[in-house]
Amino acid sequence: MTTVTPFLMFTGACEEALNVYVSLFPEAEITSLSRWGPGAGGPEGKVQQASFTLAGREFRAFDSPDVHAFGFTPSFSLFVECGDEAELDRLYAALGEGGQVLMALGDYGFSRTFGWVNDRFGVSWQLNLP
Incomplete structure (x- = not known):
């Protein structure tokens, strides 16, 4: 079965953002979170992969190891x-x-x-x- 999951890319504030989001919505939770380790290609200690739910909807997120020339936009x-x-x-x-x-x-x-x-x-x- 094909699934579609919104994915949010942060550049260092992923865990802080997820904690804010799950604190605001009932029955929201971070369901999994792994961190970049030493020499793993990303900023050590930051979020390598995370899954969380808001109002029953699953989301994924991470802290990008690269800084890009783009960020979030209100078009989404x-x-x-x-x-x-x-x-x-x-x-x-x-x-x-x-x-x-x-x-x-x-x-x-x-x-x-x-x-x-x-x-x-x-x-x-x-x-x-x-």
């Missing part, structure tokens, strides 16, 4: 349907902290409340209250 984002206004406000504040607001929380006509942020790691999040 994680879309979160929130259950209530309190959850939306909490996630918007936590994910936006140290990041960048792309669309402030508001009524844009397609939902009751919507907001879009890039978190401090560069990952883009669309937060929606239908």
Whole structure:
């Protein structure tokens, strides 16, 4: 069976980002994590491979041993349907902290409340209250 899994590439902050993400969503967890060892081709102690879940969806991530001329872009984002206004406000504040607001929380006509942020790691999040 073919599977499709979102994969996030960080350049040194992978474990910190995953810890933030799993702290924000119920029943989220890091399911596996291995680190670069000495002479293994990557930054020793940083994440070589990780798997984690958010809202039942599996993700993979790592710290790239190479710095690339690209990073995350809002053209790919994680879309979160929130259950209530309190959850939306909490996630918007936590994910936006140290990041960048792309669309402030508001009524844009397609939902009751919507907001879009890039978190401090560069990952883009669309937060929606239908």
